[in-house]
Amino acid sequence: METPLSTSGNLPPKPGTRPPLQLSGLDFKLLRVFMAVVEAGGFSAAQNELNVGLAAISKQISDLEIRIGMRLCTRGREGFGLTEEGKLVYQASIELFASVDSFRDKLSSAQNELIGDLSVGVIDNTVSDINSPLIAALGRLHSESPKIRLRLHASQLDEVERGVVEGRLVAGIVPVYQRREEFDYFPLYEEKAYAYCAVGHPLFNTGDITPEVLRQYEVVNHRYAIHRDKANFVTYDSQSASASQVEAVAILILTGRFLGFLPEHYATPWVREGRLRALCPDQVYLSTAFNLILRHNAPRSPMVKAFAAALGVDLKAAT
Known part of the structure; x- marks a missing residue:
C-alpha cells in the first residue's frame, strides 16, 4: 500500500504546522513597514516616516500577521505594544536586513561602488559644535559615494547606544562618560x-x-x-x-x-x-570626549570603512 512517505520520499507535515515561509519581495516590504512602526513607537507616529496613511499601515501590518501566522502587536485602545512573537520577529528582521546589507556591500565592493543605507546615530543638539567632523564627513561621503543613502538619527545617548547594540544603527557619535564592553571606541573631538x-x-x-x-x-x-x-x-x-x-x-x-x-x-x-x-x-x-562607536567585533562593511575614513578615523586604532 502506498503512503505519503513512499510517494514523496519525505515525511508528511505534522497536523497544525505551517510550511516554512518563503520570503518574497512583498514580505521584505511588509517587514520594513513593521520595523518602521516599532521604531517610531506606533502606527500614528510611523506615518511621516513611511509617508502613507494610518489605514494603509494598519492593513500592511495585518497582511504581515496573516502571512506569518502570528499576532505581532497590540493597537487601538490598548495602545501600541509588541507581543512576544512581535519582539522575536522584530529582532529577526534586524538580522535579516543586516545580512541583506552585507550581501549588497560585498557585491558593490566587487563593483567598486558603494550602495545601500548607512544608519548613524548622533546626540541631539550637537549641530552647532564647530569641532565636530560629522557635517564635513557626511558631505564628503555623499560626494564620493552618491548611491549611499544616509540615514541620520538624532536622539539621547541611551537610544543611540541601544540602536548600535541591536543593529538598527551601524555607528554612533556619542559623548563618552563610561565605556561599555559592547562597543569599540574611536576618538573624534x-x-x-x-x-x-x-x-x-x-x-x-x-x-x-x-x-x-x-x-x-x-x-x-x-x-x-x-x-x-x-x-x-x-x-x-x-x-x-x-x-x-x-x-x-x-x-x-x-x-x-x-x-x-x-x-x-x-x-x-x-x-x-x-x-x-x-x-x-x-x-x-x-x-x-566624543567618540565614534561601533559594535564590538562586528564586521566592518565597506560603507562603514568609508564613513570612518571620511571622519578621519583609523579603524585599527580602537581604544
Whole structure:
C-alpha cells in the first residue's frame, strides 16, 4: 500500500504546522513597514516616516500577521505594544536586513561602488559644535559615494547606544562618560561645557564670584551627563531639578532660578544676547570626549570603512 512517505520520499507535515515561509519581495516590504512602526513607537507616529496613511499601515501590518501566522502587536485602545512573537520577529528582521546589507556591500565592493543605507546615530543638539567632523564627513561621503543613502538619527545617548547594540544603527557619535564592553571606541573631538546662570538669577550681575559660591545655589542635574568632575563645583541632592536633554537643561537655566552646565557652542547665542552668563569659566568647566562607536567585533562593511575614513578615523586604532 502506498503512503505519503513512499510517494514523496519525505515525511508528511505534522497536523497544525505551517510550511516554512518563503520570503518574497512583498514580505521584505511588509517587514520594513513593521520595523518602521516599532521604531517610531506606533502606527500614528510611523506615518511621516513611511509617508502613507494610518489605514494603509494598519492593513500592511495585518497582511504581515496573516502571512506569518502570528499576532505581532497590540493597537487601538490598548495602545501600541509588541507581543512576544512581535519582539522575536522584530529582532529577526534586524538580522535579516543586516545580512541583506552585507550581501549588497560585498557585491558593490566587487563593483567598486558603494550602495545601500548607512544608519548613524548622533546626540541631539550637537549641530552647532564647530569641532565636530560629522557635517564635513557626511558631505564628503555623499560626494564620493552618491548611491549611499544616509540615514541620520538624532536622539539621547541611551537610544543611540541601544540602536548600535541591536543593529538598527551601524555607528554612533556619542559623548563618552563610561565605556561599555559592547562597543569599540574611536576618538573624534572634545566638547567643553561651562556653568551658566541666566538673567534674573542672583549671580547674573554679581561681580567677583569664586567656585565655592556656586555650591550655595540650586543646579540642574543633566541626568545622562555623568561627569565625576561636576561634584568639584556644584552640589546635587534628591530635590534638584533634572533634565535628560541639553535643550531641557537650557530651558530650566533660562528661568533664572537654576545654575547648570551647557556645552559652550550651544550656549553661545544666549551669551551674545546677554541672557546667559558663564560662571568662573577659567576654573569651572567640563571636557567631554566624543567618540565614534561601533559594535564590538562586528564586521566592518565597506560603507562603514568609508564613513570612518571620511571622519578621519583609523579603524585599527580602537581604544
